[in-house]
Amino acid sequence: MLQIAFIRENQEKVIQALAKKNMDAKTVVEEVVALDEKRRATQVEMDNILSESNKLSKDIGGLMKSGEKAKAAILKEKTVSLKEKSKELAEIVDALATELTEKLYTLPNLPADIVPVGKTPEENLTVFEAGAIPTLHEGAQPHWELVKKYDIIDFELGNKIAGAGFPVYKGKGARLQRALINYFLDKNTAAGYNEVQVPHLVNEASAYGTGQLPDKEGQMYHDATDDLYLIPTAEVPVTNIFRDVILSESELPVLTTAYTPCFRREAGSYGAHVRGLNRLHQFDKVEIVRVEHPEKSYEALDGMVEHVKGILDELKLPYRILRLCGGDMSFASALTYDFEVFSTAQDRWLEISSVSNFETFQSNRLKLRFKDKDGKNQLAHTLNGSSLALPRVLAGILENYQTPEGIVIPEALRSYCGFDIIN
Template identity: 90%
Template sequence: MLQIAFIRENQEKVINALAKRNMDAKNIVEEVIQLDEKRRATQVELDGILSESNKLSKDIGELMKNGEKSKAAILKEKTVLLKEKSKKLAETADLLAADLSEKLYTLPNLPAAIVPNGKTPEENLNVFQEGDIPVLHKDAQPHWELVKKYDIIDFELGVKITGAGFPVYKGKGAKLQRALINYFLDKNTAAGYNEVQVPHMVNEASAYGTGQLPDKEGQMYHDKTDDLYLIPTAEVPVTNLFRDVILSENELPILTTAYTPCFRREAGSYGAHVRGLNRLHQFDKVEIVRVEHPDKSYEALDGMVDHVKSILQELKLPYRILRLCGGDMGFTASLTYDFEVFSTAQDRWLEVSSVSNFETFQANRLKLRFKDKDGKNQLAHTLNGSSLALPRVLAGILENYQTPEGILIPEVLRPYCGFDIIN
């Protein structure tokens, strides 16, 4: 969430920055400023009445002590009126504060200066590409055919048990999935990330804290009975470990990693581009989250990008890195890099990771602060990235490593799998 003080002092900057997201924010910024002015004026009036009421209470005490009960009674009547007025002002102040928060929640984060202009994914900037695209044999198939051929993932069985988008992994398919999870976690912990296991459901406050609510309410599975949400990513519970926390500066940075299943409704996702593993309602992902000093967060972002690069290099998958344009960037991010793996069998790029810096946007919602050297509380910066999301990585491996004899296993995964080929 953007800080009201920043908006108040930088109205034009906020409006111009959000224009990069193709958002005309002039009206809502003006509404936010007006609400804040009303709230502040109401609070000033309320503080004045409370101060006057406190003074009258002291005066009443002195009058009673001196036996001047009639004068004290007059002041008591006045305090009754002041209490009634202060009650109404407090209610008004609370309503204005709630309205202000609601408006602020609708404003996305400001894009960083290097975010390219653009409205669609086609306008994202390709900043890096590596790896040779393999030449496949003439009978090569997309992964949704390969998994049937080798009986390693059953989409129809998932439909029977739950519905579309909930596959069942079988035999070597299940072992390969587990191998990827363990490999990703080992890479992350070797890089200094502390592994945690977190709940797969979160409360409303947690979803608001990382920005899933109210922005992505329709994409989350919600249990109305207990008012809990199935997590769309481990980012939500992991980042909320630090909600309402004041850190000391020497505790930064904090590096955390977690494996979780992820749940997304993905409403309105249809067509050939979402076949098989390309888009699921339940999928596995290993996440990395960092809490950083504001002066070091972009250096940390570069380090996260290099870390994900090293994983894809070891898997020997052709990949590229995109700097997302303003129109394609997530609600909470200041800067995002997407990693895409090339699927030779599908002849298309598949997104496998997003690495983002949120600056203070999530921290402001979370009240995640650190005490600086002068003893003042400052908002921390938060970052997160997929390291990695499994479905499309798995699709890329199945399709790019297929041979007439079977699907070869990347060398780095063979110790985790216990086999070299799926045939």
């Protein structure tokens, strides 16, 4: 959530920055500033009344001591009236504060200065590319055909049990999936991330804290009976560990990693680009989350990018890194780098990771602060990244490592799998 003081002092800057995210924010910004002015003026009026009431209470005490009860009675009547007025104003202040917060929730985070201008994914900026694209044998297949050939993932069985987008992993497919999870977690913990296991459902406050609500409400599975949401990513519960927390500056940075299943209701469409593992309603992901000092968060973002690059280099998958344009960025992000792996069998790039800096956008919602060396509370910066999302990494491995004899397991995963080939 953007800070109201910043909006008030930089209205045009906010409007221009959000235009980069394809939002015409002029009306909302003006409404936010007007609500804040009304709230502040009402607060001042209420404070003045409370001050007058406190002064009268002291005067009443003095009159009672001097025996001037009649004068004291007149002042008492006045204090009763002031207290009623103060109560009315307090209710107005609360209502204005609630309305102001709801308006602020509709404003996305401001994009960083280096975010490219653009409206569509085609306008994202490629900043890095690595890995040789393999030449596959004649008759090479996309992963949705390979998994049927080797009986390692069953989409039809998942559809019977739950519906489309809920695959069943079998045999070596399940073992490869588990191997990837353990491999990613081991790489993250070796890099200094503390592993946690977190709930797979969160309350409304948690979803608001990281920005999923109200922006992504229709994309989340919701249990109305208990008012809980299935998580779309481990980012939500992990980042909310620090909700309403004040850290000391010496505790920064805080590095956390977690494996969770992820659940997304995002509407499916038809075609090869969403077939098989390309788009699922339930999938596995290993996440990394950082809480950083504001002065060091962009250095930390670069470090997260290098960390994910190192994993993909070990897996020997061809990949590229994109700096997302304003129109393709998430609601909460200030700067995002997407990783894509090249699927030779599909002849297309598949997104496998997003690494983002949210600056103070989430921490302002979460009330996540740190106490600086002067004893002053400041908002921390939050960052997160996929390290990594499994479905398209798995699709890339199955397709790029296929041979006439079977699917060869990347060397980095063989000790985790316990086998070298799927055949």
